[in-house]
Amino acid sequence: MEPYLAWIIAGFVLVIIELLTGTFYLLVIGVGAFAGAAFAWAGAGYFLQAVAACTVALAGTAGVHAWHARNRKGGVEDNLLDRGQPVVLEAWVDAAAGRARVQYRGASWDARLVGGERPEPGATLYITGQDGNAFLVGAAPASRQQ
Numbered sequence: 001m002e003p004y005l006a007w008i009i010a011g012f013v014l015v016i017i018e019l020l021t022g023t024f025y026l027l028v029i030g031v032g033a034f035a036g037a038a039f040a041w042a043g044a045g046y047f048l049q050a051v052a053a054c055t056v057a058l059a060g061t062a063g064v065h066a067w068h069a070r071n072r073k074g075g076v077e078d079n080l081l082d083r084g085q086p087v088v089l090e091a092w093v094d095a096a097a098g099r100a101r102v103q104y105r106g107a108s109w110d111a112r113l114v115g116g117e118r119p120e121p122g123a124t125l126y127i128t129g130q131d132g133n134a135f136l137v138g139a140a141p142a143s144r145q146q
Helices: 003-021 025-041 046-070
Strands: 086-094 099-104 107-113 124-131 134-138
Parallel strands (some): 107 134
8 A cells, every 4th residue: 555545544534533522633633644645645755754744743733732722711611501401410429529420311421519418319400510521510500691
């Protein structure tokens, strides 16, 4: 197989996987693979192909990281679509720390209770925000408006 075809296949695989993650990191690494393919098609040696791919991938990764840092909301995200939605407390992971598992839209999610009260499993709680992959939940429904 020609080297440029291997680079193109690697680029497409990375871009397709990126479509499943949505972080844009694999997208720019895939674009780096396409840069390696361009150098391979032009007849450059393996070292220059790798340097081109790495340069484009590193520059793109730095750009995506800078964009994510600029657009971060201080660590706690607010997903307005989920705020105020009811969840069912499945079980406590660490009741003292307020960490639990909740049922929401047919799936089990990590959650952190934002109140001093510790309800029993099966209780209905409401999403008040999001911190990374964990929902912030409380006993009272949160307002959907800001």
